[in-house]
Amino acid sequence: MKPGSDDLRPTAVLVGAAHWHAPLYLDGLSRRFRVAAVQDADLAVAEGVAARLGASATSDVDAALDHDGIDVAFVLSPHHQMLADARRLIRRRLPFVIEKPAGVGLRELRQLEEEARSAEVAVTVALVQRGAPIDSWLRQAGDIVYERMAFVAGPAHRYRRNGNPWMLDPTLSGGGSLMNLGPHFVDMALRHIGQPADVVRRRSAALHGEGVDDHATLVLSTPTGREAIVEVGYAFPDSPLKRYCSFTAAGTRGFASIDTTGNASFTDISGVTTTATLEVDSDPLYERLVDDVADTLASGFSGMSTLAELLSTMELIWSPEEDTAGRHG
Structure with a gap:
């Protein structure tokens, strides 16, 4: 003030x-x-x-x-x-x-x-994404055991157009789609299933051939067998739709799902299904x-x-052996 x-x-x-x-x-x-x-x-x-x-x-x-x-x-x-x-x-x-x-x-x-x-x-x-409509809807599943989150945005060359060409140089950006889009969903996964004991990372730049990944998959598994699969990418075309997204969670209270248009459903363990339309555009957040x-x-x-929570997230996204020099994204 x-x-x-x-x-x-x-x-x-x-x-x-x-x-x-x-x-x-x-x-x-x-x-x-x-x-x-x-x-x-x-x-x-x-x-x-x-x-x-x-x-x-x-x-x-x-x-x-x-x-x-x-x-x-x-x-x-x-x-x-x-x-x-x-x-x-x-x-x-x-x-x-x-x-x-x-x-x-x-x-x-x-x-x-x-x-x-x-x-x-x-x-x-x-x-x-914390506490946002996607997060809240998935949590209806109760104690989440299996979760899948996909968020595929537009092509990486949009960063040249919007004044951020450094995003395509991994030594300046720190990576590609997994580094940029992944933190929101890895953070949610940590809060939903707990700390994983096993992490599988797959990244590719095959679609657009840029210096950073345009598609990535992360599989997180806990010691008790809980699992979260996170898929992100720069693989969606330039379009007013902006992105593809899809989310599911299976847990002790039932099964929750959300699609790109915001159509959401939840089926509880008694077999009763409720539906809703959610705002899945992240811009208003x-x-x-x-x-x-x-x-x-x-x-x-x-x-x-907090920064400590971001660090916990990025420790799963950035593999420990990676150094910023020579990072491919």
Whole structure:
């Protein structure tokens, strides 16, 4: 909150305005925060977003953070810059929200989690599927034993069009579809079936031939035989439909399923089936995230996702032997 201001909203800065998710934050930011500054390495991009938010624009992260009375930062930097930008915030003791994966490999993410924890700086992560309609519907199955989640988005070359070509270089992005789309669903799987003892990863770039995977499958198995299968990809065509998705869960109370159009069904253990139509588009979840950040800022983001939880997720996505140098995605 800016000292001496009549505007009682917390004061925020946005770091990394060219990120493809940035437009999804803007309505929430304009409602719940007074945005002091918008940063992007491309000043024209920062200026365009800043104009919508009534904020100043800069290409320099420190200049954005030098504004008085900043309460929180939203960090949407390119992945290879996330650790450096987050460290700037930690040094200033500023709470922040960060997009996954918060770095380009496990070493960076572990450093960030440790440094933020040691400095007692509050951090939350944009794992927006938590508590969303898909998550809530699947949980009707009760104690989940078997789960399958598929989320296949548009082709990887869209990142060239939307101003994020670095996403196609695994040394700058940290990987491909598994790194980018997988965290939402691996995080859900961990919360649904528990910590796996066995992990099988399969990745391919065969469809589009880019430097990052455009299809990936992860099979997670627990010591008690619970299993979650996560399929993600950049294999869907450019289309107003945006993506293919499908979800199922079998558990102690029954079987839940959801398809691409949001048609959902749940059959309980007595054989009774109920149906509903859900919103499966993930875009609106980012405005909800901004609301949650505003509501929990004073408590240090109590109840929201943490860097430690993101680390648990990324330890399943990034294999331990991988190094950012030479990563194929």
